[in-house]
Amino acid sequence: LTACAESVKHDETLAAKQALEFGRVAFVEKDLDKGYDLLADGGRRHVPRDKFKQSLAAMHARDYPTKLAALEYEPMADEKAIYIFVRGQNSENEFNYRLTMEGTASTGYKVLKIDQGTGFFTLSNKKQAFKPPLTTE
Numbered sequence: 001l002t003a004c005a006e007s008v009k010h011d012e013t014l015a016a017k018q019a020l021e022f023g024r025v026a027f028v029e030k031d032l033d034k035g036y037d038l039l040a041d042g043g044r045r046h047v048p049r050d051k052f053k054q055s056l057a058a059m060h061a062r063d064y065p066t067k068l069a070a071l072e073y074e075p076m077a078d079e080k081a082i083y084i085f086v087r088g089q090n091s092e093n094e095f096n097y098r099l100t101m102e103g104t105a106s107t108g109y110k111v112l113k114i115d116q117g118t119g120f121f122t123l124s125n126k127k128q129a130f131k132p133p134l135t136t137e
Contacts (some may be wrong), residue, residue, distance in 0.1 A: 008075075010082050011105035016070035016134045018109045019084040019099045023068045024136045027088055027095070030064055032056055040102040040110035059116045070134040074122040074127040080104050081112065083127075085120065096120075 026035025032053045036044065041119070047055070061117035065088025072085040081102050088095035098120045 007078055008078055009105045010075045012073040012075070012082060012084075012128075013096075013128075013134070014105065015082045015101045015103070015109040016073060016084050016130060019101055020068055020070055020134060020136050022111045023065075023086055023088065023097070026044070026056060027060070027065050027134065028068065038111065040112045042102060043110070043112045049112065055114075059114075060095075061113055063090060063093050065090075065093075065095050067121060068136045070130055072129050079125070080107075082109070083120075085127075087133075 022035060022038045025031050025038060033049070035056070036049050036052045039047075067085055067090075070084055070086050074083040074085075076082060076095045081100055083099055084099045086097045086099060088097065096116065096118050098115040098117075099111050099113075100113040101109040102112040
């Protein structure tokens with residue numbers, strides 16, 4: 001018997017654009033209901049709408065970004081998911097996010113999970129920079 005392993009094809013630019021669209025709606029415009037609707041089914045299944053709103057409010061207790069840039073990406077080996085690393089900024093603060101985007105090049109991508117912080121560790125040597133970064137402007 002021979003096993004046919006389906007190779008997962010990613011489009012990091014498409015994933016980043018869809019991550020930035022989510023970020024524009026949820027972080028910049030602060031439309032948390034619409035942001036929730038943009039989540040992947042798995043994200044909505046594990047996080048109720050009110051908890052999502054509370055989590056995003058807690059992430060942005062002091063302020064929200066006014067612009068976003070996708071700086072780096074890291075595909076997950078043989079998984080239908082890719083990390084997109086996004087930096088948000090406003091006149092006073094910087095925000096760092098890691099958006100786990102579920103999907104593939106053929107299906108498109110939706111946000112499965114949002115992490116905020118700095119210095120996200122990498123699980124592989126596949127992390128690469130967008131040159132130039134993709135932005136919401």
